Amino acid sequence: MRKTKSFQSVRRQYFYPELKRCPSCHQRLSLLRGLYLKKTIQTLDGVLWLGGYASHCVNPKCQDRQRRYLSSQLAALSLPGVTYGLDVIVRVGWRRQHDHRTMNEIGQELRSLGVQVTDREVERLWDYYRLLLRGLNQADLVKLREAEQAYGGLIWSADGLQPESGEPQLWVVREVLTRLVVRAEWLSQMDAPTLKAFLQPVKALGFKTLATVSDQQQALVKALKATWRKPHQACQSHFLRDAATPLVEQDRAGMVEIKAKIRGIRAIERQIEAAEPQDRSAAIVGTYVLALRQGLRFRSRAPLQLGGVRLYALLEELTNSIQRCLKKETMSVSFNC
Numbered sequence: 595m596r597k598t599k600s601f602q603s604v605r606r607q608y609f610y611p612e613l614k615r616c617p618s619c620h621q622r623l624s625l626l627r628g629l630y631l632k633k634t635i636q637t638l639d640g641v642l643w644l645g646g647y648a649s650h651c652v653n654p655k656c657q658d659r660q661r662r663y664l665s666s667q668l669a670a671l672s673l674p675g676v677t678y679g680l681d682v683i684v685r686v687g688w689r690r691q692h693d694h695r696t697m698n699e700i701g702q703e704l705r706s707l708g709v710q711v712t713d714r715e716v717e718r719l720w721d722y723y724r725l726l727l728r729g730l731n732q733a734d735l736v737k738l739r740e741a742e743q744a745y746g747g748l749i750w751s752a753d754g755l756q757p758e759s760g761e762p763q764l765w766v767v768r769e770v771l772t773r774l775v776v777r778a779e780w781l782s783q784m785d786a787p788t789l790k791a792f793l794q795p796v797k798a799l800g801f802k803t804l805a806t807v808s809d810q811q812q813a814l815v816k817a818l819k820a821t822w823r824k825p826h827q828a829c830q831s832h833f834l835r836d837a838a839t840p841l842v843e844q845d846r847a848g849m850v851e852i853k854a855k856i857r858g859i860r861a862i863e864r865q866i867e868a869a870e871p872q873d874r875s876a877a878i879v880g881t882y883v884l885a886l887r888q889g890l891r892f893r894s895r896a897p898l899q900l901g902g903v904r905l906y907a908l909l910e911e912l913t914n915s916i917q918r919c920l921k922k923e924t925m926s927v928s929f930n931c
């Protein structure tokens with residue numbers, strides 16, 4: 595998966611470590627200057643450029659001064675060394691295991707969703723999926739034991755990923771300090787008792803626990819607190835996403851309204867296609883239609899991408915430009931307007 599790919603549109607996202615205090619000496623952690631991790635991944639939701647800040651302990655007497663702490667949410671988006679989002683891996687796993695699709699069929703589906711992937715890479719993603727569900731091996735347990743001794747305990751984070759709406763979710767538990775995937779399983783229900791039962795085998799490993807981290811889903815927070823009875827921390831970007839959800843929903847509704855008003859583009863496009871090559875006004879109108887087509891592709895995504903607002907601004911710009919253009923037309927029509 596090292597082949598260089600080029601992407602038209604890349605969304606940038608920044609992540610800060612959720613941990614605020616050093617697990618070893620409990621002093622406040624301090625952010626390191628500059629980005630500690632940069633990575634571009636393809637997700638089902640577009641291409642993401644991820645920037646991760648790290649924190650460290652500045653207590654000169656602390657034995658863990660060398661340790662760097664990253665966002666557990668950042669770790670949840672992809673596996674180390676893999677340039678596809680975990681959502682893509684989960685989709686591959688679901689299609690193969692549940693729908694019995696061939697690698698080629700899965701590849702075609704992903705490509706139709708805009709993911710640049712070869713059938714060979716789909717096979718690698720299937721391997722990663724199986725690795726994810728394999729569970730802990732002896733070396734992982736040793737690593738966890740060492741971290742437990744070094745920090746006096748471990749930190750668990752949990753997250754669910756859905757391959758398609760209405761389908762079960764793949765739930766993953768990670769240990770934050772070692773970034774190990776500890777447990778993954780498909781769950782059809784997302785209530786607190788189900789999640790608690792899912793967390794139980796992790797608890798049964800018997801490691802000492804310092805804290806838990808997750809988004810603000812009530813059932814999940816309840817299950818984490820009931821399982822470990824330890825402090826719980828909300829992921830910042832999850833928190834922001836949850837806070838922005840009503841805004842994004844409004845934006846989506848606004849976008850639907852605007853789109854309902856823009857009708858008949860296809861008819862205009864046909865006229866442009868049928869026009870003579872030397873028809874200058876057809877060329878000008880064609881430029882506007884193209885801009886409009888691009889605007890209709892804008893999407894709203896939590897927390898900060900508001901497609902409706904962007905589309906509205908674009909329409910305003912186009913209207914102003916057309917008006918300027920019409921005024922000028924009494925004199926001459928130019929391609930610059």
Ligand SMILES: [Zn+2]
Binds near residue numbers: 616652653657659
């Ligand atoms: Zn420390």
